[in-house]
Amino acid sequence: MSSTNQVGPGALLRESFIELSARERAAAVLDAGTLRELLGPFDRIESPWLPLQGIVCQADDGAVIARGTIDGQPAVVAAIESAFQGGSIGEVSGSKIAAALELALADCERGKIVRPVILFETGGVRLQEANLGLAVIAEIQSAIVALRAHVPVVGVIAGMVGCFGGMSLAAALCSMLVMTKQGRLGMNGPEVIEQEAGIEELDSSDRRQVWQLIGGEQRTQTGFADALVDDAVDDVRTAVRAAFAQGMPHSHRSANVDATLARLAQIDPASVTPESMRAVFAASPTNLHGETA
Amino acid sequence: MNYTTTSRGTRWLLALTGVDARGACVQYADAPLGDETARFITVAPDPANRFPRARDNVVGLEQGWLLAKAVRDAIAEDAASGKRRPIVAIVDVKSQAYGYREEMLGIHLACASAVDAYASARLAGHPVVALIVGPAMSGAFLAHGYQANRIVALDAPGTMVHAMGKEAAARVTRRSVEELDELGEKIVPMSYSMASFAKLGLLDELIEGVDADAPSNAHVSRVRDVLAQKVREARGDKSGLAHRLQGESAQRTRAASIEVRKRLAQQWDAS
Numbered sequence: 424m425s426s427t428n429q430v431g432p433g434a435l436l437r438e439s440f441i442e443l444s445a446r447e448r449a450a451a452v453l454d455a456g457t458l459r460e461l462l463g464p465f466d467r468i469e470s471p472w473l474p475l476q477g478i479v480c481q482a483d484d485g486a487v488i489a490r491g492t493i494d495g496q497p498a499v500v501a502a503i504e505s506a507f508q509g510g511s512i513g514e515v516s517g518s519k520i521a522a523a524l525e526l527a528l529a530d531c532e533r534g535k536i537v538r539p540v541i542l543f544e545t546g547g548v549r550l551q552e553a554n555l556g557l558a559v560i561a562e563i564q565s566a567i568v569a570l571r572a573h574v575p576v577v578g579v580i581a582g583m584v585g586c587f588g589g590m591s592l593a594a595a596l597c598s599m600l601v602m603t604k605q606g607r608l609g610m611n612g613p614e615v616i617e618q619e620a621g622i623e624e625l626d627s628s629d630r631r632q633v634w635q636l637i638g639g640e641q642r643t644q645t646g647f648a649d650a651l652v653d654d655a656v657d658d659v660r661t662a663v664r665a666a667f668a669q670g671m672p673h674s675h676r677s678a679n680v681d682a683t684l685a686r687l688a689q690i691d692p693a694s695v696t697p698e699s700m701r702a703v704f705a706a707s708p709t710n711l712h713g714e715t716a
Numbered sequence: 717m718n719y720t721t722t723s724r725g726t727r728w729l730l731a732l733t734g735v736d737a738r739g740a741c742v743q744y745a746d747a748p749l750g751d752e753t754a755r756f757i758t759v760a761p762d763p764a765n766r767f768p769r770a771r772d773n774v775v776g777l778e779q780g781w782l783l784a785k786a787v788r789d790a791i792a793e794d795a796a797s798g799k800r801r802p803i804v805a806i807v808d809v810k811s812q813a814y815g816y817r818e819e820m821l822g823i824h825l826a827c828a829s830a831v832d833a834y835a836s837a838r839l840a841g842h843p844v845v846a847l848i849v850g851p852a853m854s855g856a857f858l859a860h861g862y863q864a865n866r867i868v869a870l871d872a873p874g875t876m877v878h879a880m881g882k883e884a885a886a887r888v889t890r891r892s893v894e895e896l897d898e899l900g901e902k903i904v905p906m907s908y909s910m911a912s913f914a915k916l917g918l919l920d921e922l923i924e925g926v927d928a929d930a931p932s933n934a935h936v937s938r939v940r941d942v943l944a945q946k947v948r949e950a951r952g953d954k955s956g957l958a959h960r961l962q963g964e965s966a967q968r969t970r971a972a973s974i975e976v977r978k979r980l981a982q983q984w985d986a987s
Contacts, residue, residue, distance in 0.1 A: 461980055462976065475902065476903065490984070515973075518972065526980060526981060550880060552906075554879060554912075555905040564858070568831070568836060568839065592858055595822075595825040595829075596832060609819045611823070619814035620816070678784075679829075680788055687777060687821065692766050
């Protein structure tokens with residue numbers, strides 16, 4: 424086990440990233456004092472669909488878009504607020520993220536590189552906006568694929584909601600994924616699997632089993648995420664900076680088709696476990712703890 | 717073709733291409749469309765699939781990565797020649813595969829690999845058209861169809877688009893299926909119907925009067941004409957998915973999406 428998983432004696436004194444709101448998280452990732460929020464609460468672009476269903480809106484629709492710099496370079500952060508509707512993606516919140524990425528792409532195409540960071544904290548599509556939630560997620564995905572030809576797209580899954588549904592695909596498209604031990608990354612939430620496939624398939628109340636399956640530690644050990652960090656503002660900041668400093672990966676995870684099919688072929692579905700799959704999907708998580716590895 | 721494994725997707729693949737398809741859970745074939753050759757791809761039921769939760773026409777681990785392979789092979793084969801063959805996604809997918817092993821082994825990445833491949837094909841200049849002949853559900857539709865330049869659908873019982881199956885959506889939102897249907901009448905994005913999907917500006921053509929299960933030759937040739945037409949449109953359109961916001965219906969139903977983009981652009985650079 425790498426040293427990044429251990430909670431050192433000083434760790435409890437460090438500022439938690441998980442406990443921050445989306446706005447505070449965006450500020451924490453950007454260089455100090457550089458945050459400029461776009462389409463903030465005072466712009467009042469709210470969901471047109473929630474009031475029709477008797478649900479109170481939030482003035483930013485649960486997505487914070489912030490410009491600023493990262494290591495002095497122009498950046499944009501899209502941060503999802505899990506406290507509003509579980510971080511679910513509606514027409515407005517999703518369009519804000521897609522539009523931010525599209526504008527970053529337009530800048531990159533003109534030779535002005537903008538560093539994009541997405542702070543995922545979402546259950547996926549907002550069911551009250553169903554088909555539009557799905558549509559905007561497709562647009563976010565398209566923008567990520569186009570953008571990462573110019574600049575690494577960095578994603579962070581800190582927790583405690585995690586990243587699920589269509590947005591888990593968006594996370595998988597990122598050039599670089601940073602997770603905490605508390606973060607979870609999966610397509611179908613444990614409750615959904617239990618509902619669709621039965622409790623013998625997965626007991627969603629078994630927290631230990633769930634984290635062993637889709638938690639940050641397992642995901643970095645098996646190559647589905649790149650960096651495992653403590654729940655600390657410093658560590659997340661450092662990991663995001665390291666990701667940009669490292670530059671473009673040799674190939675993107677979602678484009679490694681033949682290699683992954685070959686790995687899957689080695690898996691015996693009847694017997695595979697989170698432990699045994701590590702032999703086939705071995706990865707060495709980057710040590711981005713802010714210390715020399 | 718094995719009768720027990722036929723589905724709308726495989727029937728339309730055969731009808732449109734007239735040749736034996738390659739593959740099991742993901743089937744594809746190259747065939748003429750208009751005056752060029754297109755690659756047609758569908759997800760097929762696969763009762764012998766080694767992943768038990770992925771034996772229906774759902775997008776599981778293998779389906780996701782094999783969709784990516786079918787698309788990427790076409791991109792690679794065309795890369796040197798300069799021609800960019802059209803890619804037609806025949807959509808008949810009930811859902812993504814729900815299972816313990818699927819989550820463990822990264823179903824999210826498998827689906828993302830298909831998204832990546834289709835988006836990359838579109839960005840590389842391949843006209844990508846989705847033809848919805850059955851359900852186009854949730855993450856499975858994201859993986860197979862939703863990255864297309866153009867989306868068309870048969871106006872037939874059984875074609876639908878949604879973020880979640882009706883029964884599951886009813887449970888999660890604590891509503892009855894009847895209430896969900898009523899809500900869909902009032903709130904367009906909540907509806908399962910293709911007509912509502914069209915109102916959102918997301919559907920480029922609803923093809924009426926075609927038997928989705930047993931199409932006649934005339935039906936098939938009409939669908940082929942529509943596909944060829946959409947391929948021509950896509951070739952001349954560099955707007956990518958922004959195309960979906962440009963139609964008349966989108967001006968009404970997606971006003972918020974358009975407003976967000978307009979105002980974010982205004983605020984993008986500090987004044």
